Amino acid sequence: MWAVIEALNYSPHPAARGLATRRTNTLGLVLRDISGEFFGPMLRGIEAGTRENGFDLLIHCTNRFEGDATPAQYALSEHNSDGLLVFTDSLDEAELRRLYRAQFPVVLLHRSSPPGLNIPCVSFENKSGARKLIDYLIEVRGYRRIAFLAGPEGTEDSYWREMGYREALAAHGIAFDPTLIEVGGFDEIQGKMGVKRLLERETAVDAIFAADDDSAIGVLEGLREAGLRVPEDIAVVGFDDIRLSKHLTPPLTTVRAPIETAGREAVRQLVNLVRSGTAERLVLLPTELVIRHSCGAP
Amino acid sequence: MWAVIEALNYSPHPAARGLATRRTNTLGLVLRDISGEFFGPMLRGIEAGTRENGFDLLIHCTNRFEGDATPAQYALSEHNSDGLLVFTDSLDEAELRRLYRAQFPVVLLHRSSPPGLNIPCVSFENKSGARKLIDYLIEVRGYRRIAFLAGPEGTEDSYWREMGYREALAAHGIAFDPTLIEVGGFDEIQGKMGVKRLLERETAVDAIFAADDDSAIGVLEGLREAGLRVPEDIAVVGFDDIRLSKHLTPPLTTVRAPIETAGREAVRQLVNLVRSGTAERLVLLPTELVIRHSCGAP
DNA sequence: GCGTTTACTGTAAGCGCTTTCAAACCGAAA
DNA sequence: TTTCGGTTTGAAAGCGCTTACAGTAAACGC
Structure with missing residues (x-):
């Protein structure tokens, strides 16, 4: 029997099998786009996770193009995958609700469940990571006037990092100063523009906490162009x-976030959800302080 | 009619449709793994390309795991995609031949067609790029003893870069010296190990041409650890x-390769192949010299 | 030896769609 | 009114697989 299969090198037809079993053996990943340094490691983790569990990976970016005719399409759904990994805000709440009502397995990546939905999430320990970082800047490096350059509006990772920042300030009796907050984005350009706006304000600043490394690169650039030395000035x-x-230049002090692990972990939760219907409601992966020269450390 | 479709928010079942039409509306991408800086931009290009053309993207890594039970599986094939994008050596020649005989649309990325098969390929102008680079090192910077740190054995990108390197040497009457060649790999670790082996030889070296930037990072590290200054020493x-x-540190002199464009172009060729059965046999995307401080330029 | 359970094999239905083909329909020309 | 071309509509077949079920054969216990 197997010899014959081998000889004819037969392989079953996934579409037919999918029709009959009503399972696709495929996991879907929904992203807004694939840009920035973040996606390489994340994809690596996700791909590894799906493969280890014997699933295929279908990727879809929901980003619209300039002048595209097609309306918002939810290309990935219960029809072509057994479960969905949704990155941040790549799927709107209405679709999330629909999938939830349909009892379709979904795991959110770097985004929390809309109220009432109870969809499992995987993210980092953003708040405590930021707390450790700012604690260090205050206690060890002696900075008091620390600016926060936020990520894109509505990004939860950025929100919790800001919460950690505020918590650290409060814990050290430093008043929160709104003039030290500037909105940015998770990319180099926005970081650069953000820091320029910050400098124009002419408030004293000891240190700048960029919401992610991509924007910190822009900050370094912006400061260099403004003639300021990092970390001396x-x-x-x-x-x-x-x-x-x-x-x-200089090497960046930062908080290590296990990006790849988060991707893998999200797949793990999703696979559990698909197979046994259970998953942890919230997985927060630990972060770790990484001290380099940009904060003034030797 | 459409109102009813809208009202019931009906959407067709891809598996059923696939069964009936014998088309999947999906393109497959076969990789060995997703590591290194190269894949981010490449995936971006490929994803954009597939989306613009209304196809879905299925990704599969053929890399084996330590002690995995499953034999070499060709997860992606005529069953679940309308065409395949094959990156370098992620698919063996036998499978390539089988797909070719079955007249299945395939486009190769950074790898040329096996003899007799005539499969379209998309790659960079590696040879002329390397030629420009080495010409510059010889003519403008005056180096004569230039080492080449090759990429992984059998990688065509590396092969053609070496050819450009040799051509430049020959054009300037510099004899090719095999002791200046060292094998490396397309990653940091291998680059570092390669440069260490090179230094142990105690041949005079003016400059090192690493086959890709990832390994050049390892070279910089290796040299720093050996106490050598770049670019002074x-x-x-x-x-x-x-x-x-x-x-x-210092900023790296290199040759800009349009990684993202190559991905997008490969999809374009593949879509043509799927839709009209035609594609250009070979597309080589132009490269551009990028001069920075690591080569001794100010 | 017979009735009963267990195992195996084969058959048919059906997954949700496309496609083909035939039948029905409609308007225009004879 | 009849006839013909063209269009619309409906029904049926089939894509390649799974699965449930019936049917047959084999094994078992009394």
Whole structure:
């Protein structure tokens, strides 16, 4: 029997099998886009996770193009996958609700469940990571006027990092100063623009906490163009510890976020959800302080 | 009619449709693994390309795990995709031949067609890029003893870069010296190990041409650990111009390879092949010299 | 030896769609 | 009114698989 199968090198037809079993053996990943340093490691983790569990991976970016005719399409759904990994805000709440009502397995990555939905999430310990970082800047490096350059509006990772920042300030009796907050984005350009706006304000700044390393790169650039030395004139720290960070000039103090592990873990939860219907409601992966020269450390 | 469809929010079942039409509306991407800085931009290009053309993207890594039970599986094939994008050597020649005989649309990325098969390929102008780079090192910077740190055995990108290197030497009457060749790999670790082996030989070296930027990073590290200054004691150049390169210390002289464009172009060729059965046999995307401080330029 | 359970094999239905083909329909020309 | 071309509509077949079920054979206990 198997010999015959081998001889004819037969392989079953996934579409037919999918039709009959009503399972696709495929997991879907929904992203807004694939840009920035973040996605390489994340994809690596996700791909590894799906493969280890014998699933295929279908990727879809929901980002619209300039002048595209097609309306918002939810290309990935119960029809072509057994479960969905949803990154941040790549799927709107209505679709999330629909999938939830349909009891379709979904795991959220770096985004929490909309109220009432109880969808499992995987993210980092953003708050405590930021807390450790700012504690260090205050206690060890002696900075008091620390600016926060936030990520994109509505990004939860950025929100919790800001909460950690505020908590650290409060714990050391430093009043929160709104003029030290500037919105940025999770990329180099926005980081650079953000720091320029910050400098125009002419408030004293000891250190800048960029919401992620990508934007910290822009901050370094912006400061260099403004003729300021890092860390002598102003210290810079980021979050994520992407591969570039240790190669920057100066090497960037940051918080290491296990990006790849988060991807793998999200798949693990999703596979559990698909197979046994259970998953942990919230998984927060630990972060770790990484001290380099950009904060003034030797 | 459409109102009813809207009202019931009906959406067709891809598996059933696939069964009936014998088309999947999906393109497959076969990789060995997703590591290194190269894959981010490449995936970005490929994803954009597939989406613009209304196809889905299925990704599969053929890399084996330690002690995995499953034999070499060709998860992606005529059953679940309308065409395949094959990156370098992620698929063996036998499978390539089988797909070719079955007239299944395949486009190769950074790898040329096995003899007799005539499968379309998309790659960079590696040879002329390397030629420009080495010409510059010889003519402008005056180096004569330039080492080449090759990529992984059998990698065509590396092969053609070496050919460009040799051509440049020959054109300037510099004899090819095998002791200046060292094998490395397309990653940091291998680059570092390669440069250490090179230094142990105690041949005079003016400059090191690493086959890609990832390994050039390892070279920089290796030289730093050996107490050598770049570019004062020894110059270093790479190939690809990945995002890190300009942030390195010193910033890396390299050749810009349009990684993302190559991905997008490969999809374009594949879509043509799927839709009209035609594609260009070979597309080589132009590369561009990027001069930074690591080669001794100010 | 017979009735009963267990195992195995084969058959048919059906998954949700496309596609083909035939039948029905409609308007225009004879 | 009849006839013909063209269009619309409906029904049926089939894509390649799974699965449930019936049917047959084999094994078992009394």
